[in-house]
Amino acid sequence: MDLKAVNEILSHFPQGRGNLIGILHEVQNHFSYLPEAELRHISKKIDIPITQIYSVANFYNRFSLTPKGHNQICVCMGTACHVKGSEKIMNELQEKLQIQKGQTTHDLQFSLDEVRCIGACGLAPAVVINEDTHGLVKPKMVGKILSKYKP
Amino acid sequence: MAKTVNLIINGKKIKSSAGSTVLEAAQKEGIYIPTLCHHNALDPEGTCRLCIAEFSGSIRNSIRISCIQEVKEDLVVETETERINKSRRLILELLLGRAPEASAVIDLAAKYGVTKSRFLTGESNDCILCGRCVRVCRDKIGVHALCFVNRGPARKITTAFERLSEYCIGCGACANVCPTGAIKVEDKGDQRKIFTWEQVTARFTLEQCEHCGKPFAPKRYLELINKKAYNPKGLEFVDYICPDCFKQHDRLSDKRREGALRKAVNKWSVPRG
Numbered sequence: 001m002d003l004k005a006v007n008e009i010l011s012h013f014p015q016g017r018g019n020l021i022g023i024l025h026e027v028q029n030h031f032s033y034l035p036e037a038e039l040r041h042i043s044k045k046i047d048i049p050i051t052q053i054y055s056v057a058n059f060y061n062r063f064s065l066t067p068k069g070h071n072q073i074c075v076c077m078g079t080a081c082h083v084k085g086s087e088k089i090m091n092e093l094q095e096k097l098q099i100q101k102g103q104t105t106h107d108l109q110f111s112l113d114e115v116r117c118i119g120a121c122g123l124a125p126a127v128v129i130n131e132d133t134h135g136l137v138k139p140k141m142v143g144k145i146l147s148k149y150k151p
Numbered sequence: 152m153a154k155t156v157n158l159i160i161n162g163k164k165i166k167s168s169a170g171s172t173v174l175e176a177a178q179k180e181g182i183y184i185p186t187l188c189h190h191n192a193l194d195p196e197g198t199c200r201l202c203i204a205e206f207s208g209s210i211r212n213s214i215r216i217s218c219i220q221e222v223k224e225d226l227v228v229e230t231e232t233e234r235i236n237k238s239r240r241l242i243l244e245l246l247l248g249r250a251p252e253a254s255a256v257i258d259l260a261a262k263y264g265v266t267k268s269r270f271l272t273g274e275s276n277d278c279i280l281c282g283r284c285v286r287v288c289r290d291k292i293g294v295h296a297l298c299f300v301n302r303g304p305a306r307k308i309t310t311a312f313e314r315l316s317e318y319c320i321g322c323g324a325c326a327n328v329c330p331t332g333a334i335k336v337e338d339k340g341d342q343r344k345i346f347t348w349e350q351v352t353a354r355f356t357l358e359q360c361e362h363c364g365k366p367f368a369p370k371r372y373l374e375l376i377n378k379k380a381y382n383p384k385g386l387e388f389v390d391y392i393c394p395d396c397f398k399q400h401d402r403l404s405d406k407r408r409e410g411a412l413r414k415a416v417n418k419w420s421v422p423r424g
Contacts, residue, residue: 036312049295051318054311058300 001037005030010045017048020056024063032068032108069104069111071149074128078117085139086125090114092139093127096146109151158226159208173217173228174202184230185239185259187246187330188281189218194290198281200242201259205229214238236263244268246279253277253331278333278348280306284325294318294375297325297347308333310352319353321345321369341366360393367393 009026013019023042027034034057043050057063075081075090090112094100097110104111120126123135127145134145153168160177167176172195177184188199195218202217208227214235217228229235243260248270250256256279260266280299285308288297296319300309310316321343323336335346338357345353357366358373373391 049289049318050311051295051298055298055300059302 001035001041002031003038003041006038006041007045010042015046017046020046020048020053021060024053024057028063032070033064033066036065067104067108069108071110071129073110073112074115074118075101075112076116076118076120076124076126076128077114078121078124080117080121080124081126084124088139089125089127089137089142092142093146096142110146110149156222156224156226158222158224158228160228161230167222169222171222173204173206173220173222173226176222177217177228177230182230184217185262186218187255187259187279188283190283190287190328192291193283193286193328195219196282196286199246199279201239201246203235203238203242205232205235239263240265245270248272250277250279250331250333251275253279253333255331276333276348277331278308278329279331280308281330282308283328283330284308284334284347287324287328292320292322292324292375294320296320296353308347309350310347313350315351316353319345320371320375321353321355322372322375338366343369358391360396361391362396363393365393365395 006027009023009030012026013023023046024034027038027042031038039053039057040050042048043053057065073093075086075093077086077090090101093112097105097112099105099110099112101112101114115128118126118128118133120133120135123133125137127134127137129145129149134141137145153170155166156169158165158167158173158176160173160180160182163180163182165176165180167179174184174186174189174195184202184204186199186202188197189195189202197216197219200216203214204217206213206215206220206226206228209223209225217230240263243256243263243265245268246256247260247265247268249272251268251271252275282299285297285299289295296310296316297308298311300307300313310319323343323345325347326332326334326336326345333348337344337346341357341359343353343355343357344351355369355371358368358370359365360367
């Protein structure tokens with residue numbers, strides 16, 4: 001349990017119960033997920049029942065209770081991307097990474113999710129990795145894109 | 152004295168104290184408004200939507216839920232118009248689609264002539280997500296053992312991390328307030344299990360009654376009662392007597408309590424002056 005990191009995050013916020021979401025964001029960024037022991041520690045520190053924190057963590061898509069990969073791949077499955085063959089991109093990614101959508105690779109390097117329209121329909125089919133948007137992706141480009149993110 | 156407010160519900164002139172809700176005012180006058188999520192002991196949350204009514208007069212003409220709307224001067228409320236009943240039938244159909252086997256929902260739906268639902272999912276779940284259990288656990292018992300998780304169709308009631316709850320005290324208040332029986336308490340011998348949606352969310356060994364030896368309540372529950380009711384100063388004083396014995400032996404337990412209270416007072420009283 002990495003309590004030092006959690007206490008460091010808690011110190012960024014003023015005392016009180018109103019900062020839960022902000023705290024969870026930082027914990028999510030630091031650990032790439034919300035670990036149970038750390039959530040219980042936060043619950044004691046900011047005096048919010050663990051059930052309430054669990055509710056919030058479950059409610060928002062941004063938060064995950066299982067470890068996410070270092071690089072988060074989001075394949076757009078909106079209408080335009082779908083028409084332009086995002087299914088093929090997804091299949092290629094699943095094959096290359098040897099995981100199904102919604103899962104994370106064993107080395108915690110990549111996690112693969114599908115998202116609804118990201119508003120880049122002109123670039124369909126689009127894939128977002130971390131903060132970068134890759135547009136007009138073709139299945140054979142997938143390997144090259146992934147290699148940029150491999151350690 | 153609280154200020155009184157004049158309003159009209161279903162053509163009847165009503166006086167109600169300011170700050171109460173329209174549903175409370177109607178119930179006080181014997182006007183029936185159907186509801187599943189409202190409970191007199193709990194704060195309203197407006198989840199079942201069955202208590203809708205047409206509002207006009209001092210607020211904009213609209214359909215609102217009466218369990219949350221506060222009474223207002225010159226408010227006009229209609230609870231059984233055709234428009235309301237049409238909406239109510241749809242709400243009942245949706246509830247019935249989710250919980251086709253819950254007798255509370257079936258009975259209420261039948262009252263409004265809804266016997267079939269277009270929204271059956273093939274699954275049956277008695278819970279209608281009214282949140283009474285969450286509210287009683289959070290606001291009244293104060294142990295926060297239950298919560299809502301997920302959202303949309305995946306929304307459900309469970310404990311933190313969906314495991315046996317370490318906060319639950321086994322009081323059974325959640326099962327008690329549940330309108331549809333989706334939460335159950337099962338006592339077998341000296342074991343108590345609480346089922347939330349068929350999932351066991353708490354398991355307890357019941358403490359024995361000091362008089363008859365019958366197992367009757369979990370330890371954590373007695374401890375909380377002790378802390379809340381008898382024991383503001385953290386003294387050790389627990390009456391391990393089941394309700395039946397308590398009624399029979401009330402003189403005896405009165406004596407016991409008097410003795411213990413006297414001890415407590417002697418211990419904590421500070422000489423004045």
